[in-house]
Every structure is written in C-alpha cells, then in structure tokens.
Amino acid sequence: MSSDMAVASSSRSPVLVIGSGVAGAACAIRLRSLGVAVDLVEKATFPRAKVCGCCIGEAGLNAFTQLGIRDEVLDLGMPTRRWCASLAGRRIELAIPLGVAISREVLDPLMMQAAVRSGANVSMNCTATIKNSSYDVVSVQLDQNATTIRQDYSCVVVASGLRSGNCGGLLPWTEVPHGPFGISMMASSVDVEPGVIYMACNPDGYVGLVKLADGRVDVAAALQSGQSSFATGDPVTRVQRILATSEFASVELSDFSPVMTTPPLRRSRRAGHGRVLAIGDAAGYVEPFTGEGMTWGMQGGMAAADLIAAKRNDLNDVGDVWEQKLAALLRCRKRTCRVVTTALRSPAACRIAAGTLRLFPGLATPLLRSMNKA
Ligand SMILES: Cc1cc2nc3c(=O)[nH]c(=O)nc-3n(C[C@H](O)[C@H](O)[C@H](O)COP(=O)(O)OP(=O)(O)OC[C@H]3O[C@@H](n4cnc5c(N)ncnc54)[C@H](O)[C@@H]3O)c2cc1C
Structure with missing residues (x-):
C-alpha cells in the first residue's frame, strides 16, 4: 500500500469505510473476513497522534484476538x-x-496494515464527503492529492471520529x-x-x-x-x-x-439512516473515564460488518436496522459510564x-x- 495510491474506481460498488481509526479498521478487517469487498479511506498521514488515554482492557484484547492482531498489539504495547x-x-x-497501554501512533498504523493484509483497498491522505444518498446508492466525493472524484457505493460506514460532519445532512449531531x-x-x-x-x-x-x-x-x-x-x-x-x-x-x-x-465530548446522533451507518466516536460519545471508547469502537465496527454481510443483497435500510442494534448494544454500558463519571x-x-x-x-x-x- 502506498500513501499516494489512487482511489480505485470500480464498477462493483463495494462498501466504503470512512476513517481508519480503531473502529473503521476493525470494520474493514471483519468485512473482508466475511468476503465483502471494502474501500477504506483515511484523511490523515500515519503515524498520527490523537487525544486518547491509550489504555485497553480485557474486552479490547478480546476484540484484538477476533481481529487476529492480539499478539502484535501485546508485543508493541505495555501490559x-x-x-x-x-x-x-x-x-x-x-x-x-x-490490559495494554499502546500509543495511537503505533496502534492505528498496525490496524490499518492489518486491514491491507485482509484485502481491503486502503487509501491514505484521502478525505471522503458524503454528497447524496438515495434509495439504492450513496454518492461520495473523494479528495486525494489535489484530485477529486465522485464514487457511488452500495453502503457507507462513517468511522470518522468526533469531528465527523453531518454526513450530507443524514446524521446531524446533538451537542450538550x-x-x-x-x-x-x-x-x-x-x-x-x-x-x-x-x-x-x-x-x-x-x-x-x-x-x-x-x-x-x-x-x-x-x-x-x-x-x-x-x-x-x-x-x-x-x-x-x-x-x-x-x-x-x-x-x-x-x-x-x-x-x-x-x-x-458529550454528543449524540442517529447512528444510521438508509445505506449509511456510523460507528465508533462518529456514532456518539461516552465520557472517557472508564476508557472503553476504543473497545466499543472495535466491537461496533465488527457488529456493523456482520450486519452488512448478512444484508449484502438488501442494503437499502441497513442504517435504520443498525440504529436499533447499536442502541441495544451500548445502552447498558453507557448508563454505567454516566453513573461513574457523574459520581466522580x-x-x-x-x-x-x-x-x-x-x-x-x-x-x-x-x-x-x-x-x-x-
Ligand atoms: C481524553 C480522552 C481519553 C481517552 N482515553 C481512552 C482510553 O484510555 N481507552 C479507550 O479505549 N478510549 C479512550 N478514549 C476514547 C477513544 O480515543 C475513542 O473512543 C476512539 O479513538 C474512537 O475511535 P474511532 O475509530 O471511532 O475514531 P478516531 O480514532 O477518531 O478515528 C477517526 C479517523 O477518521 C479519520 N477521518 C476523519 N474524517 C475523515 C474523512 N472525512 N475522510 C477520511 N478520514 C477521515 C481521522 O483522521 C481519524 O484517523 C479517550 C478519549 C478522550 C477524549
């Protein structure tokens, strides 16, 4: 994979994952393991630093096991x-x-490389913007190295973190x-x-x-x-x-x-609509005290991949189904975090x-x- 790789223009309309943080990379790796073609685009140049406590607990290590990178993470991190x-x-x-403490300058490139090995079509320095979403297609603008192209996808996973935009007006944020x-x-x-x-x-x-x-x-x-x-x-x-x-x-x-x-940090949004799904921080945020953000991002990314693979022939409402699924997945955990952080x-x-x-x-x-x- 080269950092200036041109964005593939394919007729197969694969799934697009926007953002190669922990959530996006996990989603792409899982999609590939389920036989789904995926483009993964990342606007930054790696390695990049990021606001994070860098701590991952037992459940995060389990997620790394599922993604096939647990040993690499433990080798490069501090137990x-x-x-x-x-x-x-x-x-x-x-x-x-x-658990493990590992810097994001090390973890995110490691996960992105695992996505490349899994067969995902990865493009760095590439910024994606959702332009339009209709019943059967999501149209995305991709900007890379002063080149702009428009590409249609059958499904788009937004994994672009806290600063992600409103996804063409589909998923507006509510900030507290x-x-x-x-x-x-x-x-x-x-x-x-x-x-x-x-x-x-x-x-x-x-x-x-x-x-x-x-x-x-x-x-x-x-x-x-x-x-x-x-x-x-x-x-x-x-x-x-x-x-x-x-x-x-x-x-x-x-x-x-x-x-x-x-x-x-305290913000929420609809986590999906039509053919667009949001995962990780892009799906809403919970306070960081308990340090689960990365784990939830990876778990959410893998769960979204499972849903997309299961519905691959009928993706027109995958975002709406995801909205329900994610709420059920995180409801209890968010409540625990809120109680702990309020008490503190x-x-x-x-x-x-x-x-x-x-x-x-x-x-x-x-x-x-x-x-x-x-
Ligand atoms: C103070 C603090 C401490 C924390 N401590 C911990 C901790 O100890 N443990 C823990 O598990 N979690 C912690 N978290 C939470 C954790 O950092 C996040 O939950 C986690 O990084 C979310 O991952 P993500 O993949 O959703 O988003 P990100 O890691 O933010 O990745 C998003 C990626 O998308 C890219 N991107 C953005 N826009 C575009 C675009 N338009 N096109 C292409 N690419 C784009 C970005 O460049 C970025 O690489 C902490 C958070 C804070 C604020």
Missing part, C-alpha cells in the same frame, strides 16, 4: 495490571485483568452545552510505574497517566467546560492542578508535547467510594467486569 486512583484525597490501588472536553499530551519526564494506570480526579475533571512501551507517559484528561471553569486557567494549568492535588506525590508535569484538545464529580460520592473501596476492594470487581464485557 497493564494495576489501576491506581486518587479520589477525594485518598489513594486506591486495585489489581485489574490484563458545557459538556467536558478532552486534552492530552505526551510527557517524557514523569516518574510513574510501568503497568499501572493512574487516575486523578477532582470536581474540575480527571487526568489519566500511563507509561508507554517507548518510555513516554501518555497524559489524557477530560475537563469541565463553561465560563467558570475556563476562568480557572488554561487547560494545561488545570491538568497540573488536578495532578498536584492528587496522591501521586512523584507526579509533576514538565517537558510535554504536543498538547491536543477535542471538541465537546461529586466530592461526597468520591469520599464514600474511596473509603469503601479501600476497605472492600472486591466490591470493584462487578464494576470492572461490567465495563469489560466482551
């Missing part, structure tokens, strides 16, 4: 076995099932005002233990830290938005403040780059949770299990 939180001024440590926003950076001189996921919380938000295989530390946070929050300082100062008030005595942020931020913003709830978990760490097991559902 994680402990979770250490600073809640309401108390430090809690829990053993967690084996003053929801949190994400920020992340890589730090080179933070003294944290390998294999441990650190999480510091206060009412302004939470910050996660994890050591990567190359020695850098990924720092990812979700901070409150709104004028009163912004008045308390710039995002990096606020991250420093949360860490300074944590129980992680040795953590001091210096020597970090680059600082990346996200648009408001309440100092009283944090104090009670911290005290209880210190005395009875086993109580965390059902929560961890529910969040790691494969």
Whole structure:
C-alpha cells in the first residue's frame, strides 16, 4: 500500500469505510473476513497522534484476538495490571485483568496494515464527503492529492471520529452545552510505574497517566467546560492542578508535547439512516473515564460488518436496522459510564467510594467486569 495510491474506481460498488481509526479498521478487517469487498479511506498521514488515554482492557484484547492482531498489539504495547486512583484525597490501588497501554501512533498504523493484509483497498491522505444518498446508492466525493472524484457505493460506514460532519445532512449531531472536553499530551519526564494506570480526579475533571512501551507517559484528561471553569486557567494549568492535588506525590508535569484538545465530548446522533451507518466516536460519545471508547469502537465496527454481510443483497435500510442494534448494544454500558463519571464529580460520592473501596476492594470487581464485557 502506498500513501499516494489512487482511489480505485470500480464498477462493483463495494462498501466504503470512512476513517481508519480503531473502529473503521476493525470494520474493514471483519468485512473482508466475511468476503465483502471494502474501500477504506483515511484523511490523515500515519503515524498520527490523537487525544486518547491509550489504555485497553480485557474486552479490547478480546476484540484484538477476533481481529487476529492480539499478539502484535501485546508485543508493541505495555501490559497493564494495576489501576491506581486518587479520589477525594485518598489513594486506591486495585489489581485489574490484563490490559495494554499502546500509543495511537503505533496502534492505528498496525490496524490499518492489518486491514491491507485482509484485502481491503486502503487509501491514505484521502478525505471522503458524503454528497447524496438515495434509495439504492450513496454518492461520495473523494479528495486525494489535489484530485477529486465522485464514487457511488452500495453502503457507507462513517468511522470518522468526533469531528465527523453531518454526513450530507443524514446524521446531524446533538451537542450538550458545557459538556467536558478532552486534552492530552505526551510527557517524557514523569516518574510513574510501568503497568499501572493512574487516575486523578477532582470536581474540575480527571487526568489519566500511563507509561508507554517507548518510555513516554501518555497524559489524557477530560475537563469541565463553561465560563467558570475556563476562568480557572488554561487547560494545561488545570491538568497540573488536578495532578498536584492528587496522591501521586512523584507526579509533576514538565517537558510535554504536543498538547491536543477535542471538541465537546458529550454528543449524540442517529447512528444510521438508509445505506449509511456510523460507528465508533462518529456514532456518539461516552465520557472517557472508564476508557472503553476504543473497545466499543472495535466491537461496533465488527457488529456493523456482520450486519452488512448478512444484508449484502438488501442494503437499502441497513442504517435504520443498525440504529436499533447499536442502541441495544451500548445502552447498558453507557448508563454505567454516566453513573461513574457523574459520581466522580461529586466530592461526597468520591469520599464514600474511596473509603469503601479501600476497605472492600472486591466490591470493584462487578464494576470492572461490567465495563469489560466482551
Ligand atoms: C481524553 C480522552 C481519553 C481517552 N482515553 C481512552 C482510553 O484510555 N481507552 C479507550 O479505549 N478510549 C479512550 N478514549 C476514547 C477513544 O480515543 C475513542 O473512543 C476512539 O479513538 C474512537 O475511535 P474511532 O475509530 O471511532 O475514531 P478516531 O480514532 O477518531 O478515528 C477517526 C479517523 O477518521 C479519520 N477521518 C476523519 N474524517 C475523515 C474523512 N472525512 N475522510 C477520511 N478520514 C477521515 C481521522 O483522521 C481519524 O484517523 C479517550 C478519549 C478522550 C477524549
């Protein structure tokens, strides 16, 4: 695969997947394993950094197994076995099932290469825009290397993340005002233990830290938005403040780059319509505290591929069926995440949770299990 590969213009009208993040790549790999022809287009040049905590738990490892890349991911990542939180001024440590911390500069190219090996027709530096969708075809504009072409597809999977557009007006976003926003950076001189996921919380938000295989530390946070929050300082100062008030005595942020931020995180949309389906962050967002975004993206990508393969001769309402399926798949998990993240913003709830978990760490097991559902 070359980065300047021309976009194939085929008469077979395969499925198009827009975006080669974890969700899009997983969907493309699964489609190929089910014998469905697929074009996968990605607007970025890899490797690219991305706002992310880079932690994947047991269910994510199961998804990698299904995609045939578990060993590669574990070889290139840092295994994680402990979770250490600073809640309401108390430090809690829990053993967690084996997971992995892996930077998006490493993971996304690895998954994209797996998509190439699976037989997907992959084009990098290629931006896709849905122009029109009718009963029997979706028309897409593809821009690559100053060349624009129009291509018709029998089905389009939108996996273009939080910043994806309105998909030709088919899937408009609903944003919650003053929801949190994400920020992340890589730090080179933070003294944290390998294999441990650190999480510091206060009412302004939470910050996660994890050591990567190359020695850098990924720092990812979700901070409150709104004028009163912004008045308390710039995002990096606020991250420093949360860490300074944590129980992680040795953590001091210096020597970090680059600082990346996200648009408001709390957003939702219809996840499908007609021949268009949305997966991963492009289908709506759940707060990042519990770190399931990538796993849900991969699971959703594979489930969407299964649906497309099952309906390959009758795709005109695949998006509407997907909308129902995805809601059922994620309803319970989204509720758990919302309860946890809301509780973390309440100092009283944090104090009670911290005290209880210190005395009875086993109580965390059902929560961890529910969040790691494969
Ligand atoms: C602060 C924070 C911390 C997080 N921590 C974790 C964590 O520890 N663990 C975890 O599992 N999740 C975490 N997440 C969530 C996780 O980052 C996302 O859920 C995940 O990246 C979603 O993957 P995706 O494939 O849907 O989208 P993305 O990874 O955003 O990929 C979308 C891709 O589409 C491409 N694209 C966009 N538009 C177009 C276009 N028009 N044409 C072609 N290509 C396009 C983009 O370039 C990009 O490569 C965190 C999120 C935040 C904000």
